[in-house]
């Protein structure tokens with residue numbers, strides 16, 4: 001099975017333009033900016049205390065850098081670029097007519113599952129690198145500008161590990177849901193551009209379910225709110241609110257609404273991934289490969 | 292055991308008015324150790340038939356067995372098949388060599404020397420480290436063949452493999468396929484839209500037209516075939532009635548009666564007609580070579 005993984009890896013990493021500008025650009029920018037900031041700080045430490053002071057404002061505690069990098073894939077820009085990359089990965093097989101080479105050698109479900117898996121590993125590595133560059137960079141920077149980076153002890157380390165796992169998990173889970181949408185979009189549109197548009201529409205348009213909830217209530221007198229509770233958007237927000245200790249804010253919630261526990265929200269998100277992958281494989285198994 | 296056994300396969304594309312029988316109830320048996328040609332004009336259904344052999348598309352009806360196993364039930368049987376369908380398809384951003392390495396890994400091959408070996412076989416070694424996207428049509432086709440040979444399959448299914456090759460490339464391909472079959476016990480099923488190519492390469496052939504097989508058999512017998520006699524006789528209805536119990540009447544035109552029979556049958560036919568009071572003006576062997584037959588088919592002249 002490692003051979004299969006390496007085959008897919010070769011395909012991902014070998015697509016130099018796509019992988020450079022849609023994935024590696026993020027850890028590379030992080031590295032570049034970290035090194036740049038450190039160089040500026042070193043120069044400024046010779047005679048420009050205001051600059052050091054300005055830079056200090058961007059720093060929080062030592063954990064901040066590591067954590068913030070993992071927020072990135074959930075931003076609009078991060079989501080957008082990763083969808084384009086995923087579209088190239090899945091729809092490219094249709095566009096290049098290469099599925100037939102693969103599925104005559106291995107069962108379709110194996111090929112499809114391997115694709116999801118390899119892509120997941122790839123993205124995890126890219127953003128772990130980004131996290132390391134930003135994290136280590138900001139600690140070094142903190143030392144130079146003399147910023148108080150907070151205490152580093154067993155206690156804060158334990159808390160950090162818990163935080164970063166949550167943040168990574170949340171990011172990877174939502175990224176994977178977007179990947180699932182993209183794989184399905186690829187299956188129906190069979191071309192890269194069509195896949196990108198469809199997937200963006202689904203992923204970025206998902207919160208507009210709230211509009212349906214509101215319309216359903218006012219026009220049809222049916223309550224779609226329970227459906228909204230099952231969306232990735234809602235559960236992602238629910239987990240993040242709980243983690244951040246925010247007051248849960250759920251738009252259009254009825255009186256006396258009690259949000260899901262964090263565990264239930266996690267299970268719903270993971271359920272989405274499992275269903276999307278299973279659905280992709282089922283569709284792929286039945287599909288006529290005519291390209 | 293047959294290399295390929297196709298039972299009653301049909302593929303219908305589209306719905307309603309735009310429904311098209313791309314392949315229409317084809318039955319075919321391809322024995323091991325031979326080169327089998329599927330000959331047909333563009334749109335005849337060759338590619339569609341081959342896609343069903345490889346389980347790339349689902350037949351509307353019927354099934355395909357390879358070495359006795361239904362391709363829809365036992366996926367692993369396809370690992371004994373090498374294929375190239377509708378030209379070579381690879382990742383344009385990877386080199387020829389990397390594309391093959393990728394396929395070798397996907398297949399689970401451990402011996403990467405095999406990649407170099409097949410690159411040598413198709414004479415692409417010196418261009419192997421250039422990106423596939425920069426290849427000429429002929430080079431792409433060669434790489435496609437290399438991909439098909441990679442895992443040393445027992446059966447090759449090749450869809451118009453000589454497309455885009457120069458005359459020299461076509462000759463090399465022909466020699467290679469012959470060698471694989473004659474000296475290594477492989478089986479080849481390939482498609483083409485030119486008779487001369489099929490004629491030179493294959494042992495058996497099927498002519499496919501509008502999704503149906505219109506003629507099938509051994510290449511030698513098909514090439515020497517002259518199965519018709521043209522008879523001018525009067526009254527022609529009576530001639531037809533007299534002869535039809537024994538010979539198949541293909542056609543009745545103002546030119547006469549066309550009969551499925553050989554020249555050896557002529558005296559018997561003459562006797563039968565005379566005995567029944569039919570006047571004979573001419574009996575002429577009507578040679579229909581495979582070529583004119585195929586030309587009739589490809590020109591869309593549906594006299595079959």
Ligand SMILES: Nc1ncnc2c1ncn2[C@@H]1O[C@H](COP(=O)(O)OP(=O)(O)O)[C@@H](O)[C@H]1O
Nearest residue numbers: 290304313331332333334335336337338339340
């Ligand atoms: N994916 C498809 N969708 C609809 N019609 C198709 C498709 N593929 C092939 N056809 C039609 O099926 C017929 C047979 O096509 P094909 O098998 O490609 O013929 P050949 O390979 O002999 O040229 C043609 O009329 C073609 O237009």
Ligand SMILES: [Mg+2]
Nearest residue numbers: 337338377450
């Ligand atoms: Mg074709």
